[in-house]
Amino acid sequence: MIPTMRSTRGLAIPASFFLLLSSTGPAWPQVKENLDLPFDALGEDEEEEDAPEVVSFYSTNLEGDGFFYVVDRSGSMVDSGELQRAKQELNKNISEFSNRVEFGIIFFATATVKFPSSGLPAQATEAMKQAAKSFVNSQERDHGSCCMTGMMEGLRLANRSKARRKVLVYLGDGGGTCGGTGEAQYLEKALSTITGQNHQRIRINTIGVVDVSSIGDNFLRRLASANGGSYTRIR
DSSP states (O other): OEEEEOOTOOOOOOOOOOHHHHHOOOOOOOSSSSSSSOTTTTOHHHHHHHHHHEEEEEEEEEEESSEEEEEEESSSHHHHHHHOOOOOOHHHHHHHHHOOOOOEEESSSSSSEETTTTTEEEOHHHHHHHHHHHHHHHHOSOOOOHHHHHHHHHHHHHHHHOOOEEEEEEEEEOOOOTTTTOOOHHHOOOOOHHHHHHHHHHHHEEEEEESOOOOHHHHHHHHHHHTOOOEEEOO
16 A cells, blocks of 8 residues: 555645655756857867967978978078078977977088987977077088988987877978989989888978979979978979
């Protein structure tokens, strides 16, 4: 038998009815705390953390969280004033990096110099960014154009980076006068060596400046194409 409770008006109401009310509670509509967001929306911090950074280098947009630059410092770059412009572009990018970016910079001619000198990528802290700018500003003219050596140093830096999205950028006239080897032969070797050693398939973008010869143009175009990047000719 179901127990009953008597109301003040004398109506018999089953006790189970009151038990049901107390267990389910009132059927209030569901309310969002933030009406502008769906329930499963990501927070802004999560979206920003996952998005690549975008910097403009010689009017070319670079996307990633690991940026590595290989820059020609031969006589042609100095005589045309292009080395000074390259320094300005590099310093602008360095200033734009957030502290989650890893980066490295190579200058090449006959000799190759790199930042950081340890061969490990730099984390873009304020101290490291200031040190990088000092390195960039100190670069001077050198003779020769051993681009293969410079690009291989750039690859080593990029390979050691923990960044998820890496981009390696070449900037120069595409020349290859190094070690007494004929230019066309040297550039063919550079193309096959760099591409063959790019085991992580890092995107390589090439930017041709100053007086790019037909041989240099062909080299820069093919190097970018073989490594998933783009070639830009700055006139």
